[in-house]
Amino acid sequence: VYRCEKPRTWISSGGLGTMGYGLPASIGVQIGNPGKRVVLVSGDGSIFMKIQELVTAVNYCLPIKIFIMNNSYLGMVRQWQGCLYKGRYSCTRLQNPDLVTLARAFGAEGFAVEKEEDLEPVIEQALRVEGKPALVDCRVAEEENVLPFVPPGKSLEEMILE
Numbered sequence: 001v002y003r004c005e006k007p008r009t010w011i012s013s014g015g016l017g018t019m020g021y022g023l024p025a026s027i028g029v030q031i032g033n034p035g036k037r038v039v040l041v042s043g044d045g046s047i048f049m050k051i052q053e054l055v056t057a058v059n060y061c062l063p064i065k066i067f068i069m070n071n072s073y074l075g076m077v078r079q080w081q082g083c084l085y086k087g088r089y090s091c092t093r094l095q096n097p098d099l100v101t102l103a104r105a106f107g108a109e110g111f112a113v114e115k116e117e118d119l120e121p122v123i124e125q126a127l128r129v130e131g132k133p134a135l136v137d138c139r140v141a142e143e144e145n146v147l148p149f150v151p152p153g154k155s156l157e158e159m160i161l162e
Contacts, residue, residue, distance in 0.1 A: 020049025023066070027053060030062045037127075039065045044096055045074040051102070057133045058107035065126050066108075066135040071142050072096055079145050080152065083160065099137035108133040 004010040011029055013021040026040040047068050057064050078092040103110030109129045111122045113136060126134040148159045 019046045022046060023050045023053045023057075026064050026066070027057050027060075027062060030057070030064050031060070037065065038063075039067065041067045041069065043076075044068055044070040044072065044094060044099075045077075048094070048096070054103065054106040054108055054133060054135070061131045062133060063130055064133045065129075066133060067126075068099060068135065068137055069140050069144075070096065070099065070137050071140045071144055076146065076149065079149065082145075084151055099135060103133070103135035108135050110135050110137070112137040112139065114139055 011025055013025070022040045022042040026038050030036075030038040047066070054066075072094045074092045074094065078089060081087065081089050081092065100110035100112050109126070109132060111126055111134065113119050113122050119138070122136055126136050148161045150156060150159045
């Protein structure tokens with residue numbers, strides 16, 4: 001568990017529908033904070049909006065640690081369709097490339113996690129990578145949901161907790 005005890009150690013779009021925000025933002029954070037550890041946690045749908053920026057991180061030798069929660073879906077959209085529209089799914093399934101191969105093609109380091117028990121050693125490996133980004137493809141169950149979430153058009157008081 002990461003505790004945000006210092007100002008400006010948790011950078012977020014605020015959940016305002018900004019798919020693709022994470023990688024460019026983490027590049028800016030790393031450039032503005034050389035010598036500090038920068039960790040990006042992103043969904044696969046979001047990272048693919050700006051995956052090409054990985055080459056920017058490589059070109060600038062930025063040691064960003066990138067963890068992708070990969071369920072092969074536009075996860076929040078699929079979740080809304082399942083919870084709010086009686087499972088009428090449309091256009092949410094992704095045909096992802098091999099993220100480890102893609103990371104290495106860009107010049108970054110790539111790792112994959114298939115099982116929960118493999119997570120800790122892979123995190124340790126990724127944290128040891130210096131001078132270039134390390135991308136970790138964390139494969140999660142396709143039906144995995146993110147909670148809490150706020151339904152479209154609702155206020156924070158109407159968020160769904162379970």
